[in-house]
Amino acid sequence: xxxxxxxxxLLVASLATACNGGAPVTLTFAxxxxxxxxxxxxxxxGVGSTATDLELEDFRLYVHDVRLVTESGEEVAVxxxxxxxxxxDIALLDFEDGTAGCESGNPGxxxxxxxxxxxxxxxxxxxxxxxxxxxxxxxxxxxxxxAPLSFGSMFWSWNLGYKFLRVDARTTGLPEGxxxxxxxxxxxxxxxxxxSGCAADNIVDVELTGFDPASxxxxxDLADVLSGADLDVNxxxxxxxxxxxDDTDCGPVFDGLGLSFAGTPPxxxxxxxxxxAP
Amino acid sequence: xxxxxxxVGRVRHATALLALLCLAGCQPEDGPTYEWNLPAGFPTPxxxxxxPMSVEKVELGRYLFxxxxxxxxxxxxxxxxxxxxxxxxxxLPVAVGSTGSNTPRGSMxxxxxxxxxxxxxxxxVVSQLEDQALVPMFGDTPVELxxxxxxxxxxxxxxxxxxxxLFSAAYPDDADPITLGNIVRxxxxxxxxxxxxxxxxxxxxxxxxxxAMSESARRGLELFNTERLECFHCHGGFNFTDSLRQDRSVMxxxxxxxxxLYNIDGRGGYPEPNRGIxxxxxxxxxxGRFRSPSLRNITVTAPYMHDGSIETLDGVLxxxxxxxxxxxxxxxxxxxxxxxxxxxxxxxxxxxxEERADVxxxxxxxxxxxxxxxxxxxxxFE
Numbered sequence: 207x208x209x210x211x212x213x214x215x216l217l218v219a220s221l222a223t224a225c226n227g228g229a230p231v232t233l234t235f236a237x238x239x240x241x242x243x244x245x246x247x248x249x250x251x252g253v254g255s256t257a258t259d260l261e262l263e264d265f266r267l268y269v270h271d272v273r274l275v276t277e278s279g280e281e282v283a284v285x286x287x288x289x290x291x292x293x294x295d296i297a298l299l300d301f302e303d304g305t306a307g308c309e310s311g312n313p314g315x316x317x318x319x320x321x322x323x324x325x326x327x328x329x330x331x332x333x334x335x336x337x338x339x340x341x342x343x344x345x346x347x348x349x350x351x352x353a354p355l356s357f358g359s360m361f362w363s364w365n366l367g368y369k370f371l372r373v374d375a376r377t378t379g380l381p382e383g384x385x386x387x388x389x390x391x392x393x394x395x396x397x398x399x400x401x402s403g404c405a406a407d408n409i410v411d412v413e414l415t416g417f418d419p420a421s422x423x424x425x426x427d428l429a430d431v432l433s434g435a436d437l438d439v440n441x442x443x444x445x446x447x448x449x450x451x452d453d454t455d456c457g458p459v460f461d462g463l464g465l466s467f468a469g470t471p472p473x474x475x476x477x478x479x480x481x482x483a484p
Numbered sequence: 485x486x487x488x489x490x491x492v493g494r495v496r497h498a499t500a501l502l503a504l505l506c507l508a509g510c511q512p513e514d515g516p517t518y519e520w521n522l523p524a525g526f527p528t529p530x531x532x533x534x535x536p537m538s539v540e541k542v543e544l545g546r547y548l549f550x551x552x553x554x555x556x557x558x559x560x561x562x563x564x565x566x567x568x569x570x571x572x573x574x575x576l577p578v579a580v581g582s583t584g585s586n587t588p589r590g591s592m593x594x595x596x597x598x599x600x601x602x603x604x605x606x607x608x609v610v611s612q613l614e615d616q617a618l619v620p621m622f623g624d625t626p627v628e629l630x631x632x633x634x635x636x637x638x639x640x641x642x643x644x645x646x647x648x649x650l651f652s653a654a655y656p657d658d659a660d661p662i663t664l665g666n667i668v669r670x671x672x673x674x675x676x677x678x679x680x681x682x683x684x685x686x687x688x689x690x691x692x693x694x695x696a697m698s699e700s701a702r703r704g705l706e707l708f709n710t711e712r713l714e715c716f717h718c719h720g721g722f723n724f725t726d727s728l729r730q731d732r733s734v735m736x737x738x739x740x741x742x743x744x745l746y747n748i749d750g751r752g753g754y755p756e757p758n759r760g761i762x763x764x765x766x767x768x769x770x771x772g773r774f775r776s777p778s779l780r781n782i783t784v785t786a787p788y789m790h791d792g793s794i795e796t797l798d799g800v801l802x803x804x805x806x807x808x809x810x811x812x813x814x815x816x817x818x819x820x821x822x823x824x825x826x827x828x829x830x831x832x833x834x835x836x837x838e839e840r841a842d843v844x845x846x847x848x849x850x851x852x853x854x855x856x857x858x859x860x861x862x863x864x865f866e
Contacts, residue, residue: 349728350730356734357737362709382826444712
């Protein structure tokens with residue numbers, strides 16, 4: 207009997223935690239271009255390898271599988287609240303407000319991920335999450351899905367699934383538009399939602415250290431991820447980088463995302479997300 | 485003040501009137517839940533709280549929709565410009581009102597209108613069918629139906645025993661159910677019931693009937709969903725549009741796009757009075773931005789675009805393949821593909837003859853013969 211007692215206490219404690227809903231945690235993100243707040247219709251200078259001017263017209267992304275990391279290196283999963291911006295532990299970050307050229311967007315914005323962790327599981331020193339939509343939710347019809355998976359403007363088609371990251375912009379060299387649409391490619395399916403798998407899931411693993419969720423912000427800076435990309439020309443494929451394996455504009459962009467492109471591994475981890483202390 | 489703004493002001497006035505009528509006429513509905521009988525794959529349409537669906541209101545709305553007594557001179561009904569066999573369009577480049585005036589734009593299909601977050605071609609504020617109905621009824625620039633003011637309108641229906649029964653059944657808790665508000669609400673209920681989801685595409689996609697869609701149409705569907713053609717960005721989802729609302733939406737997705745149909749001044753200009761939501765916002769970047777219509781039943785809704793300026797679907801494909809239309813003569817000369825305001829996805833493409841046939845086969849597969857002939861949606865006076 208005796209050895210069982212601590213386990214029993216733990217079980218009771220965890221049940222109590224579940225009933226209490228755990229400790230709330232909010233991760234705050236900041237959409238940026240070169241350190242400046244991202245805003246529809248704003249023009250940013252010095253972006254990409256040609257230091258072009260970039261006018262922003264959309265900036266949204268999905269994240270999922272959010273975990274906080276304790277000092278001992280243990281991962282604690284964050285259970286996301288279900289609300290207008292989060293469903294089944296998938297969240298949409300939305301840095302556009304539908305104004306001034308953001309014609310694909312909508313008025314709502316969201317810069318936080320809200321959820322709970324088990325009581326007493328902190329303090330935390332790091333955060334991990336994945337940019338994208340998990341495979342088992344990625345190939346349903348967005349036009350009938352619950353929010354925030356309901357946005358058709360964030361959906362390609364059943365075979366391709368969602369745009370994990372959508373950035374629409376106009377640049378000096380491409381006034382008609384430069385687009386970054388990240389998503390899975392090479393997906394095998396029948397165009398009716400039956401997808402067996404994708405050659406490249408293009409989901410980005412993010413791991414950030416030195417993070418205090420109570421005070422720090424997670425910067426999502428487009429200038430950092432696009433630093434090696436020439437945004438003034440469309441070298442091949444669809445305008446900008448739309449993830450296609452023949453879309454040669456994607457090489458330097460995928461490198462910034464820490465993703466392999468057309469068989470070439472990235473030079474390092476992703477550069478889109480970083481920690482900003484207050 | 486341009487005529488367009490007067491028109492907007494008039495509609496706002498009428499909207500306020502309707503709001504008052506609704507406040508006065510609202511009562512809890514205890515009747516059975518309306519059965520949508522939705523096609524497979526379709527979400528439930530959103531319904532405003534003050535106008536729940538009922539079989540009786542849909543039926544009353546059907547009579548009113550097809551009744552010329554709604555127009556001032558009693559010659560025109562809603563159905564005059566929205567003919568069922570044409571997916572509730574009228575085959576005209578621009579609609580013609582009951583007194584012979586041309587409206588600036590073509591009659592839009594009413595198929596699946598329940599899912600639209602905004603109504604008409606380019607109106608960022610009309611977000612309910614109840615409000616939209618007031619535009620053709622009471623708009624005077626131009627006159628469409630020229631509907632008389634409420635007392636005369638009510639008198640026309642109050643003298644008809646059939647309508648006394650229909651209104652009583654639709655609004656059983658109202659002592660005097662024949663009101664402008666109740667007329668509009670019933671028409672809106674009928675329009676929400678106009679669900680089109682039995683096309684070959686639907687049978688193939690949602691009912692997994694492989695034989696429903698030809699090989700050619702299936703190749704067309706693949707092409708439709710490529711970054712080469714980019715069709716799906718603006719015409720995606722079950723309703724083939726990027727302006728969508730369903731009961732699980734938390735925010736309307738409202739999209740208005742400039743498709744480079746015109747570039748009359750080298751700055752992306754569109755000819756008056758069809759300059760898109762620029763007419764409302766005055767923001768030059770909104771020049772030429774119109775709502776993406778659903779492509780359902782698109783083969784029967786010619787001519788195309790907001791002003792009916794492209795006669796055939798082949799012509800529409802030519803326009804998008806060129807990345808914008810070039811007009812070489814007449815008052816609207818300009819190279820659309822060079823418009824600085826055009827949507828990012830209008831970048832042009834080339835199609836082989838076979839690929840073009842495949843895309844056309846897909847578009848044909850969106851035609852829902854059941855919907856176009858459904859007796860529930862037909863003119864009860866015929």
